[in-house]
Amino acid sequence: MKARAAGPAAGLWDRFGDLVVAVGVAGALLVTGVAERHQAIGVALLGLGYGLLAAGGLALVARRRAPVAVLAVTGLCAVGYQAAGFDVPVVGYLFAVYAAVRAGHRAVTAAVSVAMIAALPLAALASGLDDIGEAFARARGALEIAWLIAAAAAGEALRQAERRADEAERTREETARRRADEERLRIARELHDSLTHQISVVKVQAEVAVHVARRRGEEVPPALLAIQEAGREASRELRATLEALRDDDTAPPRGLDAVPELVERARAFGVEATLVVEGPGTTDGPDGAAGRLRPDVPAAVDRTVYRIVQESLTNVARHADARTVSVRVACRPDAVSVRVEDDGKARPGNVPAPGLGLLGMRERVTALGGRLRTEARAEGGFSVRAELPVAPDAVVERDATIGRRVL
Numbered sequence: 287m288k289a290r291a292a293g294p295a296a297g298l299w300d301r302f303g304d305l306v307v308a309v310g311v312a313g314a315l316l317v318t319g320v321a322e323r324h325q326a327i328g329v330a331l332l333g334l335g336y337g338l339l340a341a342g343g344l345a346l347v348a349r350r351r352a353p354v355a356v357l358a359v360t361g362l363c364a365v366g367y368q369a370a371g372f373d374v375p376v377v378g379y380l381f382a383v384y385a386a387v388r389a390g391h392r393a394v395t396a397a398v399s400v401a402m403i404a405a406l407p408l409a410a411l412a413s414g415l416d417d418i419g420e421a422f423a424r425a426r427g428a429l430e431i432a433w434l435i436a437a438a439a440a441g442e443a444l445r446q447a448e449r450r451a452d453e454a455e456r457t458r459e460e461t462a463r464r465r466a467d468e469e470r471l472r473i474a475r476e477l478h479d480s481l482t483h484q485i486s487v488v489k490v491q492a493e494v495a496v497h498v499a500r501r502r503g504e505e506v507p508p509a510l511l512a513i514q515e516a517g518r519e520a521s522r523e524l525r526a527t528l529e530a531l532r533d534d535d536t537a538p539p540r541g542l543d544a545v546p547e548l549v550e551r552a553r554a555f556g557v558e559a560t561l562v563v564e565g566p567g568t569t570d571g572p573d574g575a576a577g578r579l580r581p582d583v584p585a586a587v588d589r590t591v592y593r594i595v596q597e598s599l600t601n602v603a604r605h606a607d608a609r610t611v612s613v614r615v616a617c618r619p620d621a622v623s624v625r626v627e628d629d630g631k632a633r634p635g636n637v638p639a640p641g642l643g644l645l646g647m648r649e650r651v652t653a654l655g656g657r658l659r660t661e662a663r664a665e666g667g668f669s670v671r672a673e674l675p676v677a678p679d680a681v682v683e684r685d686a687t688i689g690r691r692v693l
Contacts, residue, residue, distance in 0.1 A: 304347050311378050312343025319372045335370035338363045342378035349385035354394055357382040361402050368409035368428060376402070376429050380437040387441030388448075399434055474528050481524055489517030512554040519551070541588035542615065545595050549613060552599045557628075558610040559599070565617030583622065587674045590650045591615060591624055597643045598626035598670045607631045608667060621656075624672045632668040634661075647672075 342363030364376035406425035608630035
């Protein structure tokens with residue numbers, strides 16, 4: 287396991303801490319080796335001993351990535367420099383024991399340590415000592431059982447602490463997820479109780495009025511047909527939203543392919559609406575309107591384009607008092623841009639405060655790492671411009687949470 291960074295200093299330690307420890311231990315071993323080597327060591331053994339001392343310390347740079355391999359390397363180096371005549375404590379091996387136990391390799395560490403306890407007296411005899419008792423005393427000085435136990439205990443204690451911290455974090459995440467699910471269900475119930483009945487009444491009344499007018503042979507007013515279609519669409523959207531909230535389905539039902547329907551609905555309200563979708567991977571339908579995004583465009587971007595156009599056209603119908611509105615969607619290799627402009631009554635300086643619709647639109651765009659600009663046009667009317675990145679590493683995965691919150 288890896289310690290979690292708590293700030294810039296901790297981040298630097300995570301990157302360079304193992305190197306600092308390895309160099310420090312290697313330096314300490316070499317300094318100790320200068321004082322504790324046998325005076326009668328030949329030049330060849332002298333070079334071999336210093337090389338093993340340095341290697342036994344520097345191997346610790348990989349103690350987190352390959353703790354078992356480092357345990358074996360530091361153990362062999364310790365036995366080697368003891369046999370070469372350097373009476374130096376096996377500090378590098380103790381660090382390796384700590385790292386291996388912390389990584390969970392307790393059985394391997396125990397087996398290697400038993401082998402080390404047996405090999406060190408033999409290494410002392412190989413260095414030229416004739417007295418077996420002195421050889422055992424030197425081996426005991428190089429690797430005290432108490433040091434070994436302390437290193438293993440420290441590694442095990444930290445391993446248990448990290449395991450408990452991971453469990454606590456998982457518990458917090460599960461609790462947060464459960465609370466989010468409960469809140470989502472509460473919102474679904476509120477939406478169902480407060481809106482479903484009213485929308486159903488509007489839809490049924492509009493359909494009855496249309497039916498009666500047609501039975502009488504009267505011409506159905508365009509506004510009544512628009513109310514009927516809006517009621518059907520609102521009912522469908524509400525049903526899809528409730529299903530998404532209850533099922534934790536983060537994929538709202540509409541994307542860019544449904545934008546032409548939004549434009550047609552705007553025309554039903556008496557606004558001259560035009561749509562242009564351009565760029566590589568798009569296909570044109572009637573009047574160049576029915577464009578398609580490239581298949582590799584993230585689904586979150588596809589959904590957000592639809593929502594931006596939907597909210598913009600809704601605002602035009604409600605507040606703009608506009609005669610024309612243009613919708614342009616441009617697909618580029620790195621981004622999708624959306625522009626909705628009308629010729630309504632908005633003027634610089636008299637634009638009303640943004641409502642929840644524009645706020646939700648901005649949250650969606652920001653969640654995807656994009657940019658949104660809304661402003662009154664100098665020539666009159668209102669402009670909504672958004673740019674959404676389509677590179678896979680640029681799309682922020684928070685879209686699911688944001689989408690559920692601003693639907």
